[in-house]
Amino acid sequence: MKKIMNKAEDFVDEMIEGILAANPGELATVADDLRCVVNKNKMAGKVGIATGGGSGHLPLFLGYVGDGMLDGCSVGGVFQSPSSVQMLEVTKAIDQGAGVLYIYGNYGGDILNFDMAAEMADVEGIRVEQVVAGEDVASGPKGEESKRRGVAGIFYVYKIAGAKAAELATLDEVKRVAAKAAANVRTMGVALSPCIVPEVGKPSFTLNEDEMEIGMGIHGEPGIRRGKLKPADGIVDEMLIPILDDLPYVRGDEVSVLINGLGATPKEELYIMYRWVGQVLAEKGIKVFKVYIGEFATSMEMAGASISLIKLDDELRDLLSKPAHTPFFEQKQL
């Protein structure tokens, strides 16, 4: 297991210590708990936005805490949900009287804990609303969208909700745009190699040297097809077509595209993928507003990538265009 780490049991805490040390003016912990992280920079009267989830996915989740994005994050162990108590502490720290929106991925443990945290917050007099992101079309067929896992596309939900909250919109309004963004995103992934959870010490799955798995989840959840590694354009087709068919898209639609590396895949390969994505979209008459390429939701050293598309209307485009500044994501006004 070739990881640059000290003891496996310290992996998450030392990672957080590193993130805090690298960004002393931006992030702080609350409740004396390293795993309850908030933005130091508070905008008075703003709706708070909290997320949370397992570690091992940087920049997810913690990396999007910052101006124009999220206000707080509770951090779990690698691939494990944080606790409802940690979520509650973050909620209390970021509430400024306007309420708090939870945005997180569609995973059983996270749902259970965020539900419990919302109930506890209610007892404390804090109004909480929730938007659960689930956009991986490989994990639930059409008609069973509620089964879909949340993966890299949650970036769009954070970005759009964060921009709305920064306009001092009400909790209902922030929730509305977050839900609209979540409803308009679709993602498909491909895995080429596994990752190793530090405390487990062995690969989460195996793939032969000439194989790929389409639709695999960011924790190694089974995909929809395992087969021989194809050329890049063929891989893109297998990912993009199901996304386009699902919403569905029509000529004249406008999108933003996110090509996300899962950890070990070089940026060169992500751009080779985008080359074909752009050509297919152009052929179908779908206009591309803005392209994001890089690592937005990873699985540590897993090789592979995902493609996310969000269908934009005027409101979503406007909110996506707003500036944001976090330790892992920087955008000036588009």
Added chain:
Amino acid sequence: MKKIMNKAEDFVDEMIEGILAANPGELATVADDLRCVVNKNKMAGKVGIATGGGSGHLPLFLGYVGDGMLDGCSVGGVFQSPSSVQMLEVTKAIDQGAGVLYIYGNYGGDILNFDMAAEMADVEGIRVEQVVAGEDVASGPKGEESKRRGVAGIFYVYKIAGAKAAELATLDEVKRVAAKAAANVRTMGVALSPCIVPEVGKPSFTLNEDEMEIGMGIHGEPGIRRGKLKPADGIVDEMLIPILDDLPYVRGDEVSVLINGLGATPKEELYIMYRWVGQVLAEKGIKVFKVYIGEFATSMEMAGASISLIKLDDELRDLLSKPAHTPFFEQKQL
């Protein structure tokens, strides 16, 4: 060879096509050559800054073409120098009468070609100056600094020179701050696994499952010590101490730190490294102004990392703080 690509011989061109397609408003090619890339956004009267080098290192080199950084880049094959003719074409395209500064890494092929391009530019009446970045302390002992390879620390040279040029400084002034930045940067790397050049198809070197190599270059050049993989803090010590001893640093100095992933190493591990870097620097009384963590100079899917420190004075700190915007690097005013 698990790469998301089409034909190996199209790897570089299709990558550039993807980068251009993803950034249509920002980058353009000149001389009808895909491998001659310039910033579309020209600032009148500014000194032009050009770089160039082999592919396979994104964001190096092309990724730093943008506002507040570089004006143009000639792109070579994977780990191969671009040609002097391509460099000349970029030079001609970015010269606005104030001259052009070449900033590139200390590699034989690049030096040869940039020297030739500078001579050809002179014939065309374009004044060219050069700063060669070489800051990898593993590749040349003290007293033999001219042997040192240019690696991730060139980011600082680009950033600082780019900020000075954006102030419409003269070519001599831009060259002076670039040379000062280059003289103040030191880097050390560690490799954990090799990469594969697409057209070669097999790993550039082998390392056993429990081994690391301290000081290996970004093309797999031999390092200074191969041994058992150590815990993160021990690896950091082996990299950081030679950097600190080389300049040398004294209590009260101020630095910026860059923790660079070589491609396959997860961000989590880079932050675990920074945790210890920050503690060692604090102990030595060295003040940290700004920390950059991520992928700044890679070797495709190589696992490993490098640490770069630049010693700052008021001028360098001020220039480093300026905003920049490129397809791969975004910074607001610090």
